[in-house]
Amino acid sequence: MTYTWTIQLFAGLSDRFGSPIIHIETDTPSVTVSELKQLLAAKFPEQADLVRISFVACNQTYASDDTIIQASDELAVLPPVSGGEPEENEDTPDCTSADGRYVITKHPLTSDEVLAKVIVPEHGASIAFVGTTREWTQGQRTIRLEYEAYAPMAVRTMEQIGEELAQRWPGTLTAISHRIGVVDIAETSVVIAVSSPHRDACYDASRYAIERLKQIVPIWKKEIWEDGSEWKGHQQGSPWNPIQSLSN
Template structure:
């Protein structure tokens, strides 16, 4: 349930995502802009027909990272409210797997915040995607997620220095 006092709404869910739910959450009388990003399953990837995607998450850590991301947005931009939702489980072609909604007084802040948020989400939140094609399946690595892997090496491995992207 959403309340007017909630500045952030964070969700990792197996349920279908409805973009209007998240837009309604960030609506605010002080906001002149609401910007959204919806990541939707497309029907092809590099010439292969995509049947579906399946997402897995380490949910407690994913929620923590998404909450940190929302707080970072509020520190970096003058925003009113933020909603971030990511789906887990099966996501069929045409369905959204991630929605980010940000409201602000002016469009510049919300547009920049949404753009930054999706890049940061892909780089830092422990959610993994398996792509199913007509001829098989594969786990997908986001190039952005290499930063997460480098920051958390396996046992006995040293983490290399990784410059921050700004």
């Protein structure tokens, strides 16, 4: 019997592989993540080095090399940094958590809208971190940014960040919204809102949240310059391992 595996690709990998979704076939219904990488490297030898440094997500969760995965699982290959052009789709729907506090969207963001999700009568303090596209970085002029996300997994990991904040700073309430697609200079790409009974927890929790977002949420940005472009991934130094970051 032959089993067909469907694998999603992100952050420009679709150009490198020639499709946003690839399929492979095996004669067994399960393999380890390491074995899946070997199969991909064998089928796409020109991308073997890229496969080796990429990560695999199984059912919207990072999977270690020894994790056993099934052909029926939702699978994705997630590179820390890649190349190629993002696929434009103006009809991409928002991806939102069940409670509405965690959102991936192509639409403009406002801090007031995100803050409104965490302001409750029992809390006396709230804060919003707003990330915007800056024009100059280390002497290089940015024209715009283009964001891509594994949206359902991004929402799921943003929910995890909210849960971590509630454990570390009891009583805090969190909401996170992140743009995908083109984000022009001075436009908002991310808003993180935190509220709590007292202000000290807001400051500390907000800083923790943006650092965790960079560590574990599968969102990539492509910097478009006057003379070129480059995908930026985690920017957490090397080596980077989101699987280890999940347990920090």
